[in-house]
Every structure is written in structure tokens, then in C-alpha cells.
Amino acid sequence: xxxxxxxxxxxxxxxxxxxxIIPWFAxxxxxxxxxxxxxxxxxxxxxxxxxxxxxxxxxxxxxxxLSMLAYSIMAISAGIGLIWRMxxxxxxxxxxxxxxxxxxxxxxxxxxxxxxxxxxxxxxxGDPRLTSELIMLFLYFGYMALRxxxxxxxxxxxxxxxxxxVGAVNVPIIHFxxxxxxxxxxxxxxxxxxxxxxxxxxxxPLLAMIVGFSFLFGALLLSRVRTEVLYRERRARWVRNxxxxxxxxx
Amino acid sequence: MPxxxxxxxxxxxxxxxxxxxxxxxxxxxxxxxxxxxxxFPLAVGPSPEQLALSGPGVLWVAALLAALLSLNSxxxxxxxxxSLDQIILSPQPLPLLALGKSISHWLISGLPLVIASPxxxxxxxxxxxxxxxxxxxxxxxxxxxxxxxxxxxxxxVGLNRGxxxxxxxxxxxxxxxxIFGARTVSLAAADDAVAAGIYFLAAYCxxxxxxxxxxxxxxxxxxxx
Amino acid sequence: MQPKDxxxxxxxxxxxxxxxxxxxRCLFRELNFALSAGELMLVQGANGCGKxxxxxxxxxxxxxxxxxxxxxxxxxxxxxxxxSGDLVWMAHRVGFKGDLTLVENLRFEAGLRSASLAEIDAVxxxxxxxxxxxxPLRSLSAGQQRRVALARMLTSDARLWLMDEPFTNxxxxxxxxxxxxxxEHLAADGxxxxxxxxxxxxxxxxxxxxx
Numbered sequence: 001x002x003x004x005x006x007x008x009x010x011x012x013x014x015x016x017x018x019x020x021i022i023p024w025f026a027x028x029x030x031x032x033x034x035x036x037x038x039x040x041x042x043x044x045x046x047x048x049x050x051x052x053x054x055x056x057x058x059x060x061x062x063x064x065x066l067s068m069l070a071y072s073i074m075a076i077s078a079g080i081g082l083i084w085r086m087x088x089x090x091x092x093x094x095x096x097x098x099x100x101x102x103x104x105x106x107x108x109x110x111x112x113x114x115x116x117x118x119x120x121x122x123x124x125x126g127d128p129r130l131t132s133e134l135i136m137l138f139l140y141f142g143y144m145a146l147r148x149x150x151x152x153x154x155x156x157x158x159x160x161x162x163x164x165x166v167g168a169v170n171v172p173i174i175h176f177x178x179x180x181x182x183x184x185x186x187x188x189x190x191x192x193x194x195x196x197x198x199x200x201x202x203x204x205p206l207l208a209m210i211v212g213f214s215f216l217f218g219a220l221l222l223s224r225v226r227t228e229v230l231y232r233e234r235r236a237r238w239v240r241n242x243x244x245x246x247x248x249x250x
Numbered sequence: 251m252p253x254x255x256x257x258x259x260x261x262x263x264x265x266x267x268x269x270x271x272x273x274x275x276x277x278x279x280x281x282x283x284x285x286x287x288x289x290f291p292l293a294v295g296p297s298p299e300q301l302a303l304s305g306p307g308v309l310w311v312a313a314l315l316a317a318l319l320s321l322n323s324x325x326x327x328x329x330x331x332x333s334l335d336q337i338i339l340s341p342q343p344l345p346l347l348a349l350g351k352s353i354s355h356w357l358i359s360g361l362p363l364v365i366a367s368p369x370x371x372x373x374x375x376x377x378x379x380x381x382x383x384x385x386x387x388x389x390x391x392x393x394x395x396x397x398x399x400x401x402x403x404x405x406x407v408g409l410n411r412g413x414x415x416x417x418x419x420x421x422x423x424x425x426x427x428x429i430f431g432a433r434t435v436s437l438a439a440a441d442d443a444v445a446a447g448i449y450f451l452a453a454y455c456x457x458x459x460x461x462x463x464x465x466x467x468x469x470x471x472x473x474x475x
Numbered sequence: 476m477q478p479k480d481x482x483x484x485x486x487x488x489x490x491x492x493x494x495x496x497x498x499x500r501c502l503f504r505e506l507n508f509a510l511s512a513g514e515l516m517l518v519q520g521a522n523g524c525g526k527x528x529x530x531x532x533x534x535x536x537x538x539x540x541x542x543x544x545x546x547x548x549x550x551x552x553x554x555x556x557x558x559s560g561d562l563v564w565m566a567h568r569v570g571f572k573g574d575l576t577l578v579e580n581l582r583f584e585a586g587l588r589s590a591s592l593a594e595i596d597a598v599x600x601x602x603x604x605x606x607x608x609x610x611p612l613r614s615l616s617a618g619q620q621r622r623v624a625l626a627r628m629l630t631s632d633a634r635l636w637l638m639d640e641p642f643t644n645x646x647x648x649x650x651x652x653x654x655x656x657x658x659e660h661l662a663a664d665g666x667x668x669x670x671x672x673x674x675x676x677x678x679x680x681x682x683x684x685x686x
Contacts, residue, residue: 135422142419149409152498158472159405163419166401166465170423173454177426180450181433235499253589260586264572264579271574271611332568336627339534340587341560347587475537 009088011229012238018222025219032212040205047202053117058206060110062213063103064129067136068171070100070217074143075168078161088225090157091232093164094147095224099217101140107133128182132175139167153232257342258350265354275323279316279359280366286312287370298375305374306384306435310428312370313363313388314395318417318424320359321399324351325407325470334407334474344470345463348404352396352462360392376439383438383448387431390451397455397462398423404469426454486511488533488635488666493542495525495532502528503686506542510668512634513661515679518670520686526670527567529686530639533668534564546635560588562635563628567643569620570627573613577604577623580612581630588631598629602652617644625656636660636667 007013040058047054074096081089111130112122125131143160150156233239269275290308291301328334337347367388368381376384402419406412434447486509494504502525510516518526531537533544535555543550551558564570571580578595585592599605602622607615612623621644628636641653654677657667661679669675 135425138418139422142415142422145415145418146405149406149411149415154496155472155475159469162401162465162469162472163405166461167422169457169461170426173426173457174422177429177450180446181429256589257587260583263586264575264583267579268572268574327572330568331573332566332570333572335536335564335566335568336570336584337587338536339559339562339564340584341556342587343556471536475531 009086011088011233011236014088015226015229018226022219022222025215025222029212029215029219032208032215036205036207036209036212040202040209044202044205045199053114056110056114058209060107060114061206062210063107063110064133065210066213066217067100067104067107067133069214070096070103070221071136071139071164071168071171073221074100075164078157078164082158082161082165087157087232088229090161091225091228092221093161094157095221095228097140097144097147099220099224101137101144103213103217104133104137104140108137126182128175128178131178131182135174135178136171139171143167254342254346257340258346258353261337261347261350262354262357265351266357269354269358275320276358276362279320280362282319283312283316283363283366284370286315287373291373302375302377302439303436305371305376306380306439307432308374309367309370309384310388310391310432310435313367313392314424314428316363317359317392317395317399318420320355321395321403321420322406322413322416324355324400324403325473329407329474334470338471338474344467348400348466348470349397349459349463352400352466355400356393356396360389360396363392364388376435379441380435380438383444384435386448387434387451390448390455391427391431394427394451394455394458395420395424397458400466401462401469404466404473407470407473427451430454487547488668489545490533491542491545493529493532493544494540495528495537496540497525497528501540504541508682508684510666510682511680512664512666513680514666515657515661515675515677515681516666516668516684517675517681518668518684518686519672519674522672524686526672526686527639529684530564530637530668530670534562534637535559536564561633562637563631563633565624565628565636565638565641567639569612569624571612571620571623574611576611577608577615577626580623581626584627585630590630590632592630595626595630598626601629602626618646618649621645622649622652625653628656628660634665636665638667638669640671641669642671642673 008017036058041055044055046052074093077089077092077096080086081093108130111127111133115124115127115130116122123130143163146163147156147160150159230239230242287309290304290312294300294304325334328337338344340347364385367384371381371384399416399420402416402423405419406416409415430447430450434444434451437447438444489507489509491507493506495502506529508516518529520526528537532539535544535551535558543552545551546558546561572583575583577599578592581595582592584590596605599608602625604619604622604626607619612620615623621641625641628638636657638657642650645653654675657669658677658679661667675681
């Protein structure tokens with residue numbers, strides 16, 4: 001088992017293994033998203049309260065879920081890289097950040113679009129989920145900005161790892177704070193916690209979308225990390241052999 | 251083995267001495283605080299109800315911005331003149347010294363804001379019963395900001411345009427403080443229960459106290475390389 | 476375990492298979508050294524070749540890519556604090572606050588080390604700084620500031636001295652002062668590593684490391 005993990009941590013092995021995994025992830029993602037989209041957008045019955053507008057949850061909820069998953073992956077791999085000094089872990093964190101930011105943005109955009117027919121405005125500060133997501137976006141921007149500001153890759157890795165870990169501690173606190181803040185005014189919320197039980201015809205497509213998005217994220221992440229690895233190891237022999245298959249020297 | 255208390259005292263004393271020689275360190279955040287607090291009424295109009303309503307929020311945002319302004323230079327001069335090398339290499343644990351710097355930062359930049367806040371609260375026509383809550387929340391809040399802000403300051407010391415980056419990094423950390431601080435004062439003005447907010451601020455402060463010095467120490471070592 | 480001969484028994488500081496990356500550049504790899512009590516190691520090389528980085532890595536300010544430093548047989552990463560207590564670092568930048576006076580600066584450092592300043596007057600006399608005690612450090616010349624940095628070495632009882640370009644900004648008298656101080660420190664069983672781009676002529680056991 002340890003041997004497998006040890007092997008995985010080596011960049012060339014990861015590069016090859018990831019190349020094999022990505023197509024599978026992509027196929028699964030495509031299948032699940034196709035099912036979820038068709039079932040959710042067309043087949044599921046309209047919500048008794050919101051009509052067809054609710055269908056945006058099939059994108060909004062997975063996006064929001066993934067924005068948090070991406071941050072967790074980013075923080076955990078940054079932590080592994082910092083504590084065990086694994087270079088690959090840092091590459092994973094670096095790759096996860098922009099993806100997470102995009103999912104966060106998607107969650108915000110779909111949340112805003114959903115809000116328009118419901119509240120009449122494009123933005124509702126009273127909604128804790130939306131406000132939390134906005135702060136999440138700032139966390140991602142901060143991480144990426146810090147990385148970009150430091151020239152030395154190893155130093156950038158470690159500094160942003162500290163930031164990611166500090167942010168990780170703060171994320172639950174932020175959520176709680178925003179919940180409390182919005183509970184002072186009974187504002188409209190997007191997803192009613194503990195509301196009427198969601199019926200299976202609505203639930204299964206949603207689950208499919210969430211899992212499908214996760215696989216999509218996985219495929220995209222592995223792809224990004226491959227590129228990161230290639231860039232970071234660009235001086236190593238295995239990369240040169242890869243890029244010049246005929247064996248000629250650069 | 252050097253005494254920990256002596257180490258802490260040394261660095262707090264040094265920073266206070268430096269602030270004494272450069273009074274700007276203390277006065278700048280204070281002036282900024284007062285200035286921002288005055289700009290708001292000028293901009294939104296002098297209606298007393300509006301001022302009283304927005305007072306807690308405005309004062310809190312002003313305090314937050316003033317704290318951000320002063321955080322930028324927390325480690326800058328130490329980094330530039332090589333003192334940071336000596337601090338990192340001292341036999342004292344680095345988190346302890348980082349804590350000391352946060353303490354002195356609060357004494358220099360945070361405490362004056364707390365002391366000045368009742369005066370400014372008066373200009374906002376905030377009711378007198380809110381003053382105690384305002385000062386308490388600002389105390390807990392500015393202490394948290396000094397602690398958490400030092401992490402951001404340590405991460406960005408020596409970077410170009412570290413200023414703007416520092417604000418971006420600290421903003422998410424500061425938001426819970428701002429939310430609970432400002433809203434608790436508003437609740438006090440409406441004679442509602444403030445215990446929840448104050449407990450939260452105290453808990454957040456304790457949390458910051460327990461992990462911020464370690465995070466700052468880790469960040470300092472990385473930034474100083 | 477290899478049998479320890481007489482030399483390794485007195486080796487207090489050693490570096491094993493050191494490799495350091497700065498950005499994309501590899502400054503040195505597979506570097507080994509060992510230093511005994513009373514020895515001086517002179518690190519030489521052109522500007523930018525990694526002398527400062529090597530010293531900073533030994534001190535623990537920089538992380539090594541591979542390899543480790545041992546002090547008294549124990550890798551320094553195991554007990555950083557106690558190793559820090561045994562060394563004094565003299566960098567290119569003096570490391571004092573310009574706004575504070577000499578005494579205020581030294582008092583701060585003494586507080587960190589729990590050292591006493593009882594012999595401070597003698598030290599300042601030796602370094603010809605006695606008349607400058609009440610001025611802010613900012614107003615001292617570069618040479619005078621470097622001598623203040625020497626006060627740091629003299630007021631601590633650390634065994635290992637790490638000095639990066641200690642002769643910068645010093646006149647001939649200043650150079651001789653530094654050389655005397657190093658000799659005395661080595662005679663008292665101390666160790667010293669000096670990075671310099673000019674040669675150091677001293678009658679002491681000396682190793683040279685060329686980067």
C-alpha cells in the first residue's frame with residue numbers, strides 16, 4: 001500500500017496514471033450529467049411553489065458543493081505538501097484553486113439568476129448561502145493572488161499553503177457568522193433547510209448532477225495537475241524524454 | 251533557557267519604544283478612524299435617525315480599515331533592516347515573539363481606537379447605553395484583527411504591492427468579526443440581547459489567540475527566506 | 476555505526492549532502508563539511524554563487540532541498556531552538572533598529588537571550604563605541620554600525636559564529652579588530668564560519684570551502 005502511494009507521489013508515475021484515469025472520469029461525468037440534466041430539466045415535475053425556476057438547483061447546488069469540495073482538497077493537499085514536503089501535493093493545490101474559483105463563481109451566478117424571479121433583485125444580501133459563497137470567492141482570489149505575487153515556486157507553494165490552512169479553519173466560522181447575520185432578518189433563502197421532503201423524482205437527478213460534477217472536477221483537476229507537473233519538472237529528464245520521443249537531445 | 255515572559259516583554263517593550271519615537275504609528279490609524287467616521291455623515295447626510303442606524307456599522311468598518319492600514323508595516327521594517335533574521339534565530343519560540351508583536355500592535359493601533367470610539371459614537375447620535383457594548387466589541391474585535399492580521403502581514407512582507415494583497419488576504423478572516431461586532435452594537439441600540447454576539451467575539455478572539463501566533467511564525471520563516 | 480576516530484569526536488558542526496535550490500537555480504549539491512572546535516571555515520566564491528545562502532541554510536533561515544546540518548551530533552531540525560541558542564548570526568544587513576540607540580538595541584537582544592549586559596561597557600570600549608551610546612543607530616556610519624553588530628557577538632556566549640561578509644565597510648583597524656575577535660573566539664574553543672570574497676589571513680586552524 002505504502003509502495004503504491006510512494007509511487008504515486010513520483011511525478012512521472014502520476015503523470016502516466018492520471019492520463020489513464022482522466023478518460024474514465026470524463027465518461028462517468030458525462031453520463032451522470034447527461035442523465036441529471038435531462039431528468040432534472042425536463043422530466044422532474046415543477047415545484048409547487050417556484051414553478052420551473054427551481055430547476056436551476058441542478059446546477060447551483062452541485063456548483064456550491066464543489067466550491068467547498070475544491071477548497072477542502074486544496075487545503076488538505078496544501079497541508080500535506082507543507083508538512084510532508086511532497087511536491088506533487090503542492091501541484092494539486094495549485095491546480096484545484098482556479099477550478100474551485102470557477103465553481104464558486106458559477107454558484108454565485110446561478111444563485112443570482114435564481115434569485116431574480118424569486119426576490120426581484122439580482123443580489124440578496126439576506127441570503128446566507130450566497131453571501132458565504134462570495135466570501136469563499138475572496139478566499140480563492142486571495143490564495144491565487146498570493147501565489148502569483150511570489151516568484152519562487154517553492155516559496156509560493158509554502159506561503160499559500162499556510163494561507164489555505166488558515167482559511168480552512170475560517171470557512172466554517174464564516175458560514176456560521178453569515179447564517180447568524182442573516183437570521184436577524186428573516187430573509188428569503190434559496191434552499192429551505194428541513195423544508196418539505198424533496199421527492200425522489202427531483203432528488204435523483206440532483207444527486208446525479210452532484211456526483212457527475214464531482215467526476216468532472218476530478219477529470220479537470222487531474223488534467224490541470226498534469227500540466228502543473230510538466231511545468232514544474234520541465235528540466236527533469238523524464239519530461240525531456242516525453243517531449244522529444246525520438247531521443248534527440250534538446 | 252531564557253524565560254518566556256522575559257522574551258515576550260522584550261519584544262513588546264521594543265515595539266512600544268519604537269512607536270514612542272515615531273508617534274505616527276499610533277496617530278495615523280487614529281486619524282484614519284476619525285476621518286472615515288466623519289466622511290460618512292458628510293456623504294449620507296446629517297439625518298439623526300440614519301446616523302444612529304448606520305453608526306455601529308460605519309464605526310466598525312472604519313476601525314477595520316484603520317487596522318488594515320497599520321498592519322502593513324508590522325513586519326516591514328524588521329524585514330528590511332535584518333532584525334527579522336535575529337528574531338527568527340533567537341532562542342525564544344517564534345510564535346511567542348509573533349504574539350508579542352501582535353500585542354504591541356494592538357496597544358499601538360487598536361487600543362487608541364477603542365478609547366476614541368465613544369467620542370465618535372456621540373457624533374453618530376448613538377444612544378449612551380451602546381457605548382459599553384461598542385467598546386467591548388471593538389476591544390475583542392481589534393485584538394482578533396491584530397492577531398489574524400499578523401498572519402497576512404507575515405505572508406506579504408517583502409512583496410511588491412503587498413498592501414493590496416494584505417487587505418485581500420485578511421478580509422475573509424475579518425468578516426466574522428465585522429459581522430458580529432457591528433450587529434451586536436446595533437442590537438444593543440435596539441435593546442436586544444447582546445450576549446450571543448459578545449460570546450462569539452470572545453470565542454473568536456480565543457481561537458485567534460491559540461492559532462494565529464503559530465501561523466504567523468510559519469509564515470515569517472517562509473517569507474524571510 | 477562507524478567507529479568514531481579522534482577527529483570526529485570533536486566535530487561539532489557538520490553538513491551532509493547539502494543541496495540548495497534558489498528559484499530554479501541549484502546553488503550547490505552534494506556539499507559536505509565538518510567543523511571542529513577552534514576551527515574557522517572560510518567560504519569563498521564570486522558574488523551570487525551562494526555563500527550567503529549557504530550560511531543562511533546552516534543557520535536555519537533557509538530550507539535545504541536535501542541533506543541536513545548536525546550540531547553536536549544531532550540534526551538541527553530536531554531541536555531548532557537549542558541550536559539557535561548556540562549560534563550568533565551576523566548578516567550583511569546589521570539587524571538593528573535605526574530609531575533606537577545602541578544600548579536600547581542591545582538590551583532588546585539581551586532580553587531575547589536572557590543575557591546580562593553587565594560587561595557591556597567593556598565590550599563597547601573594545602569596539603570603540605563608548606561615545607556613541609546615546610545616538611540613534613541610524614545616525615552612525617556604516618562602519619560604526621558594523622561594529623555594533625560585533626557587539627552582538629561579544630555579548631552572547633554562543634559557540635558558533637556565522638558571519639556573512641564581516642569586513643564590509645570597515646577600515647584597516649576595523650578589519651584587524653574583527654580578525655582579533657575571531658582569533659580569540661576560536662582560542663576559547665568556539666567555531667566560526669565566515670563568508671568573504673576577499674582572503675582572510677589568520678593564524679588559526681582554517682578550512683576553505685570554495686563555491
